[in-house]
Amino acid sequence: MRQLSIYGSGHLTKSLITGLRQIFPDKSIKVYNRTADKVLELQTYNPRVNYVANYNDLCSDSSFVFLIIPTSGIVALETDFVSSLLKSDSVIVSCANSVTIDKLNELFPKTKIVRLLPNINWQIKQGTTIFQSNSTVSTTDLTELIDILTRITKLIEAKSDQEFDMLGKLTSCGPGLFTKIVEQLLTSFDISDDIQKQAVYYTIASTMNYLIDSDKSVNKIISEVANKGGLTESAIIAAEKVIPDCFDFISISMNEKLLERRQKTK
Numbered sequence: 001m002r003q004l005s006i007y008g009s010g011h012l013t014k015s016l017i018t019g020l021r022q023i024f025p026d027k028s029i030k031v032y033n034r035t036a037d038k039v040l041e042l043q044t045y046n047p048r049v050n051y052v053a054n055y056n057d058l059c060s061d062s063s064f065v066f067l068i069i070p071t072s073g074i075v076a077l078e079t080d081f082v083s084s085l086l087k088s089d090s091v092i093v094s095c096a097n098s099v100t101i102d103k104l105n106e107l108f109p110k111t112k113i114v115r116l117l118p119n120i121n122w123q124i125k126q127g128t129t130i131f132q133s134n135s136t137v138s139t140t141d142l143t144e145l146i147d148i149l150t151r152i153t154k155l156i157e158a159k160s161d162q163e164f165d166m167l168g169k170l171t172s173c174g175p176g177l178f179t180k181i182v183e184q185l186l187t188s189f190d191i192s193d194d195i196q197k198q199a200v201y202y203t204i205a206s207t208m209n210y211l212i213d214s215d216k217s218v219n220k221i222i223s224e225v226a227n228k229g230g231l232t233e234s235a236i237i238a239a240e241k242v243i244p245d246c247f248d249f250i251s252i253s254m255n256e257k258l259l260e261r262r263q264k265t266k
């Protein structure tokens with residue numbers, strides 16, 4: 001198995017190494033960060049984290065090198081990093097939200113590149129991750145990476161940049177966005193007691209599990225709950241009046257942010 005290496009020590013790295021500790025407790029993980037102290041903090045989450053003092057050391061052996069830093073940091077990587085990647089036959093795994101495969105090919109010529117958009121739920125082995133790879137990555141490379149990641153996240157291959165952004169913006173930000181939505185739900189329904197909150201969380205989680213496991217359509221499940229003239233029907237009629245505008249607004253504001261970031265990397 002290739003060496004696992006990570007550039008960056010923020011939230012997403014913390015969630016990745018937490019997930020990796022559960023599936024490979026003995027596997028050493030090289031981590032570089034410009035602020036070295038943050039790498040040492042990561043050892044609380046995974047004692048197999050080893051600090052390297054230079055980012056070129058992330059690929060001294062054949063490695064999967066996860067880049068978990070903002071676009072500005074990826075663009076600033078120097079050419080000797082590309083030489084080290086090529087020499088060790090390593091694979092870049094870029095987790096930056098708005099850097100396309102074409103842009104990565106331009107920044108790291110001839111290099112094996114996988115573009116990955118995960119969410120923090122890989123820390124509980126329930127993440128969702130959108131991915132794409134360039135043509136330099138072999139089937140063997142990709143199979144090895146998929147074999148590792150599939151233990152902590154559901155992998156979905158995007159067929160285009162458009163699909164990557166459309167789906168990835170919701171899946172990568174999902175844990176934050178959906179938590180915010182649930183918070184508003186609790187406020188509007190006047191639920192503040194912890195036990196009552198748990199009742200709502202379990203209702204949401206079990207409903208999503210039912211939706212996934214039963215393979216039933218949304219309308220079929222609604223029809224199992226809503227009776228003509230009843231309470232659920234009144235809730236759904238009210239929701240239909242306000243929810244479309246609310247979610248359209250969120251989607252449009254995220255598209256604007258993606259566009260702004262994309263223009264910065266041109």
Ligand SMILES: NC(=O)c1ccc[n+]([C@@H]2O[C@H](COP(=O)([O-])OP(=O)(O)OC[C@H]3O[C@@H](n4cnc5c(N)ncnc54)[C@H](OP(=O)(O)O)[C@@H]3O)[C@@H](O)[C@H]2O)c1
Pocket residue numbers: 008009010011012013033034035038068069070071072073074076095096097098117118119120172173
């Ligand atoms: N958080 C998520 O749920 C999530 C999901 C999908 C994708 N992502 C992507 O993952 C990347 C990191 O996100 P995060 O949430 O982990 O961020 P974060 O918690 O803010 O951590 C950012 C990390 O990047 C480093 N960094 C920042 N600017 C840098 C630069 N110019 N050069 C080199 N290193 C730099 C920071 O180093 P210092 O410690 O020295 O400041 C830190 O290690 C981003 O590209 C983000 O789009 C995040």
